[in-house]
Amino acid sequence: MDNFASLMHGFSVALTFHHVALMMGGVLLGILVGVLPGLGAPNGVSLLLPLTFSMDPVSAIILLTSLYWGALFGGSTTSIIFNIPGEPSSVATTFDGHPMAKQGRATEALSLAFLSAGFGALAGVLLITALSGWVAKFALRFSSPEFFAVYFITFASFIGLGGSSAFKSIVAMGVGFTLASIGMDSVSGNIRLTYEFDVLLGGVSFLIAVIGLFGIGELLLTMEDGLRFDGVAAKVRLGDVLRTAATLPRYWVALLRSSAIGIWMGITPGGPTAASFMSYAMAKRSSRNPEKFGKGEPEGVISPETADHAAGSAAMLPMLALGIPGSATAAVMMGGLMIWGLNPGPMLFTERPDFVWGLIASMYLGNVVAVVVVLATVPLFASILRIPFSIIGPLIVVICFIGAYTVAGKPFDIWLALAFGVVGYAFKKLDYPIAPMILAMVIGDKAEDAFRQSMIFSQGSLSIFWSNSLVTSLMALGLLLLLLHPLQLAWRGARRLTAAHATRG
Amino acid sequence: MVTRLWAETAVALFTLAYGLVIVRGATEFGIGWDASGPEPGAFPFYTGLLVAAASLGTLVVTWSKRLRADRAISAVILDGEGLRRVVSFFLPILGFVLLCAALGMYVATIAYLFFAMRVQGGFGWLASLATSFGAALTFYIVIERIFLIQLMKGPIEALFGL
Numbered sequence: 001m002d003n004f005a006s007l008m009h010g011f012s013v014a015l016t017f018h019h020v021a022l023m024m025g026g027v028l029l030g031i032l033v034g035v036l037p038g039l040g041a042p043n044g045v046s047l048l049l050p051l052t053f054s055m056d057p058v059s060a061i062i063l064l065t066s067l068y069w070g071a072l073f074g075g076s077t078t079s080i081i082f083n084i085p086g087e088p089s090s091v092a093t094t095f096d097g098h099p100m101a102k103q104g105r106a107t108e109a110l111s112l113a114f115l116s117a118g119f120g121a122l123a124g125v126l127l128i129t130a131l132s133g134w135v136a137k138f139a140l141r142f143s144s145p146e147f148f149a150v151y152f153i154t155f156a157s158f159i160g161l162g163g164s165s166a167f168k169s170i171v172a173m174g175v176g177f178t179l180a181s182i183g184m185d186s187v188s189g190n191i192r193l194t195y196e197f198d199v200l201l202g203g204v205s206f207l208i209a210v211i212g213l214f215g216i217g218e219l220l221l222t223m224e225d226g227l228r229f230d231g232v233a234a235k236v237r238l239g240d241v242l243r244t245a246a247t248l249p250r251y252w253v254a255l256l257r258s259s260a261i262g263i264w265m266g267i268t269p270g271g272p273t274a275a276s277f278m279s280y281a282m283a284k285r286s287s288r289n290p291e292k293f294g295k296g297e298p299e300g301v302i303s304p305e306t307a308d309h310a311a312g313s314a315a316m317l318p319m320l321a322l323g324i325p326g327s328a329t330a331a332v333m334m335g336g337l338m339i340w341g342l343n344p345g346p347m348l349f350t351e352r353p354d355f356v357w358g359l360i361a362s363m364y365l366g367n368v369v370a371v372v373v374v375l376a377t378v379p380l381f382a383s384i385l386r387i388p389f390s391i392i393g394p395l396i397v398v399i400c401f402i403g404a405y406t407v408a409g410k411p412f413d414i415w416l417a418l419a420f421g422v423v424g425y426a427f428k429k430l431d432y433p434i435a436p437m438i439l440a441m442v443i444g445d446k447a448e449d450a451f452r453q454s455m456i457f458s459q460g461s462l463s464i465f466w467s468n469s470l471v472t473s474l475m476a477l478g479l480l481l482l483l484l485h486p487l488q489l490a491w492r493g494a495r496r497l498t499a500a501h502a503t504r505g
Numbered sequence: 506m507v508t509r510l511w512a513e514t515a516v517a518l519f520t521l522a523y524g525l526v527i528v529r530g531a532t533e534f535g536i537g538w539d540a541s542g543p544e545p546g547a548f549p550f551y552t553g554l555l556v557a558a559a560s561l562g563t564l565v566v567t568w569s570k571r572l573r574a575d576r577a578i579s580a581v582i583l584d585g586e587g588l589r590r591v592v593s594f595f596l597p598i599l600g601f602v603l604l605c606a607a608l609g610m611y612v613a614t615i616a617y618l619f620f621a622m623r624v625q626g627g628f629g630w631l632a633s634l635a636t637s638f639g640a641a642l643t644f645y646i647v648i649e650r651i652f653l654i655q656l657m658k659g660p661i662e663a664l665f666g667l
Binding site for chain 2: 165166168175220394398402430432448453
């Protein structure tokens, strides 16, 4: 019951007027960010982060996580009403959410989406409450080789489980790692890879990369498609919401299955987007009437939404307990923790229990606040999207560049953001995954340090990664994930061969 | 008109060059082993090499699809209309960044928003002026007054004593 007592303490930290007000503000900003195309959750957190440098870390993280919840909800709103996903992770919600809205069941679709999303998020937070202390305690046994092995697993799973080509995942990741190594080398104190440009002395901030890649890049892509909003009128009445809520228990199988998928994808760095697609596919495959999917099937809204939010909140577990973010947004937040002078990872639980448990408690409250706020403000945010994009687009551009400048007050950074914007556009166009690049930028230094310290322990022998059962099993898991695609291909090939033999024989 | 083949090739060549530049830069700091463990250049050297190798991988995959006459690879992924829209959105952004560097962020914000609304969006004079000045004022209040962060300023802001 250790965790329970800590959690109660956490609630006493989170349940102050100041913090609840921050949650409301964060959720509202988050919905706005989620609703507007080109401003996603990672980008929203990056833009707000410099403004929190002067806040105390607990308030700052509550604000940023609430913004994240809000963004996840906002993304679903536009998916359902406008058929335009405000977030990549709510693409799967458009499949059945928008058809429902067109049939005049917009309120039902929205309520189902928000309530099941809330359910998924709470499932994720419950898991964090139950497991984070234990994971952190386990991770206290880790030293450099084990940490490097865990980083290895993280990146191997991007290659093995990611949807993109393995070569492209490796390029994205490698670019992130090399960008992270520009500037001061934290082990030797040398300045490296600046090519005698003074502006590179301080390194390349991951925040600038996020603003460029996710903000400007996304906007360029949106413009290319020639964005048009054809919305369905949405009014949310309390009675309809309650009536829909009463039908929710009927879908308990979908809710539980999707939560499990989401939690798994959040802890492993599959992320919310992959989780929502996988959950949608599973729901369709296991449904008794799969032909209804895509035409306004409630389960087609519930499944991706539950998984999306379960993954979003579960991604906080590896970030807090191991110092490894499970999604691009979690990576940005973790970068924030490091800027605030906290050291994400197992030590955080003993060093700053008030921070950790305050955050976990705020995740319960924040999601409840978010469901209520988002239901209340649907008409308001839907009307924002009726403002022509030729005003909103340029305004978002200005916000991105001002945000880039506020990171460090360096004029060079706005050029960098522009360059990242062009790269982001090209990468997105050609399906290069961007999340692993951000992750590599945030934890690149730590991964490198872990590797070099291991090498120092072992005097240069790679055998340290097979030196005890713990690190060996971690490395083996990483290798397995890395080779997942080739192994699957070989397995399928072998089966086809035996099948051919069988038919011939 | 841009086909997937050429887009993939261009981006892979770009990342290949990037990887090689990093490899070249890393060799200046030693990629071997010294008294204190691996030298500072070692990690970037190998990750740079990995980027270059994976870029070659993408090139090989792309062109082998071309040789197999895979239809997806010769598909047009950016047509004339899309290209025109992207460029007409991008060029004003470039102008905005140039103006920021030359005249500061407030002047650039006003000029850029006004241009985008009046010239590109076809809005009236009043609406365009009101929005662009209103936005600049909002940024001033939120960023400089509430969060006390200074934005980039140029000679025109100086005239107003900001």
